[in-house]
Amino acid sequence: MMARLTELAATVRKRPALRDLLWVLALGLIAFWASRPAMSGEGITLADSQILGSICAIMVAAVGLNFLVGHARLVSLGQGAFFAIGAYASAWLTLDGGWHPLLAMVAALVIAGVIGALLAMASMRLRGPSFAMITLVVTILVERILVEWAPLGRLSGYPNTLDHGSGLLEPIKVFGMELDPPLFAGIPADVILAILIVLVVALYGYRNVSQSSWGRSLRAIGTSEHLAAHLGVNVYARKVAAMAVASVYGAVGGVFYVQVFAHLQPESFNIYLSITIILAVMLGGAGTVLGPIVGSIVIVLLQQTDVLQPLVTAQKNISESWYLSTPGLIGLLLILTLAVLPQGLVGGVQGLVHRFRPAAVNADVEPDAGAAAPTAEAAEMTEQEESPRETSGEDVLLTVRGVRRMFGGLTAVDGVDLTVRAGQVHALIGPNGAGKTTLANLITGVYAPNEGEIALRGQRIDTAPTYRIIRSGIARTFQTPLLFGHETVEENVLSGFAHTGTLPFWKAWLKLPSEYRRDRVMRERTAELMELVGLKGFEHLEAGSLSYGKQRALEIARALASDPSLLILDEPAAGLNTAETAELGQLMLRLRARGLAMIIVEHHMELVTMVSDEVTCMNTGSVLAHGKPAEVLADPHVVEAYLGVSAVAEPAGAPLERTDNA
């Protein structure tokens, strides 16, 4: 029985379409179960309909906020403001504008999305507390506008039959069905059903996005914007889009609210609403798919039912004057939960599952055999690949001409020339502070040169932003590995595909069949890359749990996922032991054999000698020597720059040892 269940689970895991279908079915069943009291003969009580409606409204707003807070790590205290915009705009357009209610609802979402995007454009250069403060101010501002702007003030207490003559609105007619008068409390049965259907659709799209390359791009932004740009993501545009999407989801919550409560008053949309939504995300587990869903249910039940009443009574029995009422108890429970489970309820459970999973998933991997060396298949692949290279070695891929970069009074790179040919490895060496990393940063657009030109295949790239340079065929790794530490090895490699930067939101949301196909291709390629770099069997481990050597291999696999024509490796051997360095050398030779051009910034001279075709030595920002590895490493000026002593005192051609960063 158990074996069958495990087999079944494995089958489901391997079939994404089946898994997604089961997810939607499960959601649908829960929604159906939740709507039954409302649809039964007697009907749902007003109180229960409002609890259910609140759960739906907070849930949809919370999953939208999760894009910002959980994935992109942009803490927004403004989700309540977009909730309010959705509620008021849909009510106002229906009531005062005389719009068809459905059209008014759609327009309300568009208005919220546009306001969200404009706010993002104005504030997205900010991060951390500054961004949170801006969103807090927006929440307060929106509440004040609702209180003080006369046309909206008239909506308070809606439906106000005296002001609007709208005692009983016409039913909404949709697909031949008639929904009971909208915005009118007391007859909410089919309104609840409609809300549940919209909720299931919204959650399905939310899950699709979270698990897609679009979701990965947000997590990349949350980890490091520098990294995200090097994965081909237009960070600014993606943050604006994420804010707009989150705002629309917030507004959907407001639209739900209006339909269920049929009552608008500004106090319902103050800062506590924003706090409730963000708490739902954090309590459930920011960044997880299920977290905000679970968090919303828990927080609304705690706030709106009397589950905590026995605790209040128990305290009162001890002291009539000193006790915590429901809001105080909710606060205390939240603090305790987050103290025990900092990743939230769902995040905490997932963390536990991960802790026990590696042993099972990697039971077939022998720690040292599988871990330290590429598999036999990879070795075989290597032999085939190490046949003569197809590139001529004469095709110029990258040219750097007279590039200069200054930081204040310091010239970090001073008139450097460099040529990298297709399929060749070009090593950049030089003592600490020579300007090597700055040159790599100039090539990938982190800095713009003050003077000079950089061109890839003859096309100038020195004025292009990083994400465009990456998309034109350059990939890189970093001096200190930049990985998604809490995500699996496989997810890290998947984030390297160009799709992370180019997938449109609507395609991620809808997840059309073409996306399933693309996902399968990316996963197959990911498996090949992991085998190539010696990470086979590590797919499901957390990247942060890998050894330093494996982390560097993972960074290389991720960089290779974009299928670059030039790979820049910044000190790939730093922190590796001798065996790991030798393995890295073998990997680089295999990549070179495949025709991949590389720039390697490195201090490890054995590795440089082993893999490079040309070497450029920099010192104090300038090129000191350039040529074949043996010539450059034996150059007395290079020896002197490294050892800090006159080369005359050294025996000619003495092997150069690293003196720094060992």
Ligand SMILES: Nc1ncnc2c1ncn2[C@@H]1O[C@H](COP(=O)(O)OP(=O)(O)OP(=O)(O)O)[C@@H](O)[C@H]1O
């Ligand atoms: N963003 C920056 N702002 C100011 N100074 C910088 C910046 N980046 C680099 N520098 C300076 O530019 C010089 C060159 O630094 P760079 O990191 O390029 O050297 P490097 O050759 O890569 O050294 P290492 O081998 O230690 O990595 C150093 O003096 C450094 O302090």
